[in-house]
Amino acid sequence: MENIAIPDDIQTLCRFCLLQNEPTICFTQGEIQSFLHNLHLDVEISDALPGKICVQCYNSIANASKFINMVQSNENAIKNIKSTKYEDLNISNSDDKIQNDISSSNDEAHVFKYKCKFCWQTFKKSFKMKIHVYRCGKVLKNMSTFLDGNVRKYKCGLCKLVGLRKGNMRRHIGGVSCKKKVIDCINKMDKEMLKKITRGSDVVLYRTTSDPYECPLCFKSFKSLKSVANHLSSEECLKVTSETTDLMMLNESHEDSDDDKKSYKSKCPFCKNSFSVEETYKKHAIWCEAVYTNIEEFVEENIKKFRCRICNHILCSKFGLKRHIGTALCKKTFNNSLENGKKDFLLKISKISNTNHTITYQCPLCKKDFHQENRIIDHLKQMNCIEILNPEGQDFKVKRKLQCCHCIAQFKRRGELGRHVDWCGKISGNIVEEGGSFRCFLCDYMSNYKFNVRMHIGGEECRRRISEILAKDYKDIKNVIEKVAKVNSVTNSVFYECPLCKKTFGSVNDIFDHLMNINCLSKVDDVDIDLLPIEDQLNYYEESKETL
Structure with missing residues (x-):
């Protein structure tokens, strides 16, 4: 039991714990205030402060203040x-974004040359x-495909599954669920499925050929129904081998050669090259005539x-001289020859009507x-006729715009x-x-400059506004039809x-x-600002400063 204070001994009583503990420490008003301020405790003038404190209370107050200071310092260190760490993460994320942007720009710069005949995909x-x-x-x-009211739907010809989206149906055909349904129909001897599998009519009972059955997906021939079911259950169905690709390449090359022979209609009388357009x-013909009339042969x-004949340049190959005519070297040598033999050259060109x-x-x-x-000399010095020559850009090395x-x-x-x-x-x-x-x-984005609207269309702000408009009008079909819907005059069906x-x-x-995605403008290079006129460049830079 602790010693409880008696009324006679109140003067030696600790003012903090109300116990009579020895030894005690006496403080004045200023000393106790400075002591508490040193312990980082907020003290005001109106607060009641103890005049006597025992040693135990003094140590406990000092330890508590040390604990608070340690906690505050540790929290600052953790912050x-x-x-x-957040700065390091932001730097790493920004580096990853830059690398992704560079890789995406490299991918976008690559030209997709080959396109599928049946769908929109490019390779x-x-x-x-x-x-x-x-x-x-x-x-x-x-x-x-068929129309159910005003909605277009797609149907699988094997398992008769119906869907609203063409892409989902394309992925479904030849998938696991589709093949399982086809195998079940074969095992149950379904008549409709047997008609699709059999090659020709009435081949199920009377086998007139060696391989009467075929796969409904890849159209390979088989001798029995079990082999068709085993083929569908395996991964060989719809798998392209090297033999099939070689055959496809041969067929396409023959078709291209036949089409080229049929499409060539006109031949150049100078170089005997054929053209389809x-x-x-x-x-x-304009370029070839100008080139061949200015080539002189001699032994x-x-x-x-x-x-x-323009600059008197001599070569041993005719093809090399064709590439030379109208180039920068031809232009330089011709300008030098004009300064020396101007009259002789004008006599060659002159005609009398x-x-x-x-x-x-x-x-x-x-x-x-x-x-x-003066007109003919200025025309020949500038060589404006080079733009007419060789429009395909194969032979000339002149920088044209x-x-x-x-x-x-x-x-x-x-x-x-x-x-x-x-x-x-x-x-x-x-x-x-x-107006203006x-x-x-x-x-509905507005601007006084046409260049700003051109740079806006297909951008992030344009996509965000389109998504907001469609999100509001998603339930109300009438508002959506006003923007993107049209009606087919033949079938009276609505398409978007x-x-x-x-x-x-x-x-x-x-x-x-x-x-919402707008992938139709994602692979397009932006316009070079340096190639635009000066007025559009100034407008672009002024608006960019205002946005910053």
Whole structure:
């Protein structure tokens, strides 16, 4: 039992624990305040402070203050550790994002050359495309479409499963569940399934051929029904081997060669190359005529040589001289020769008309006529006729700028121009001009500059606004129809068309998922800002500063 204080001994009583413990420590008002402040305890003037404290209470108060200080210091240390770890994580995540962006840009820069005949998929390599085409053709033969009211549905021709989405049905055909149902029908001797499996009519009872049965998926022939069921249960069904790919390559090469022979209609009289399109033939004929008329043949020391009539450059090969005419070297040597023998060259070019008896000068490359000497000299120095020559860009090394037919953007290569024109055509069709401003047809974005609206369409902000509009109108079909729905005049059925890639869908769910992702503009290169005019560049940089 602890010693309880007696009223006579109140003067020696501890003011903190109300016990009479010895020894005790006496404090004045200022000393106790400074003591508590040193212990980092908040003390005010109006607070009641003890004048006498025993040694035990003094030690307990000091230990408590040390504990509080240690906890606070440890919490600060933990916060510092967390902040450093979060910074490291953010740096690593930013590095991963940069690497992913670089890899995605490299993938997007690669051109997808090969396309499937049956669906919209594209491939980088011909072998992968042929494997896909082999399976895709077999799958589509076993799939049918029909209209249930105003909704388009898809049906599996093997197990008669019905679905709303074409992609799900394509994955279902040839899958595990589909094969199991087909095997069950074969074991039960279903008449409809036997008609699909048998080759020809009435072959089930009377076997006229050596292999009367065939697989409904890959159309391989078998001798018995058990072998068909075993084939479907194995992984060999719809599997492409090297033999099938070789046969496909041979068939496609023969078909291409036959088509090429049929499609070639016109031949160049100079180089005897054949062309299937009239526009390419006309452009080539202009270039070829200008080149061959400026090539001069001569023999020197029993060696046949060829000379350029424009700059007098001599080569032993005719093909090399064809590539030389109209290039930068031809231009430089011609400009140097103009300074020395200007009169002699003008005499070669000059012609006198029979009617007016006036002198005209004809360009040896593009065959244009000029009435003044200065005009023909300036034309030949600038060599503007080089743009007419060789439009395919195979022989010339001159840096030309190709311009888009929809906008002012210019490119150095035809591949970049082709990718840009596909993207620019989709975007320019969705820009509406209202007064002095421009509006996005998809999400009603407004701007005074057409360039800003072009950069906006297909971006993150445009996708977000489209998703918000469709999320509001998802339950009300009438509002969705006003934007993207159309009616077929023949069947009176409603179908939905994407305003960017013009792809059609049969249900609201499909167009909603497609527009939420918008993959139709994800693989398009942006416009080079340096190739735009100065006014558009200044507008772009001013708006970018305002956003920052």
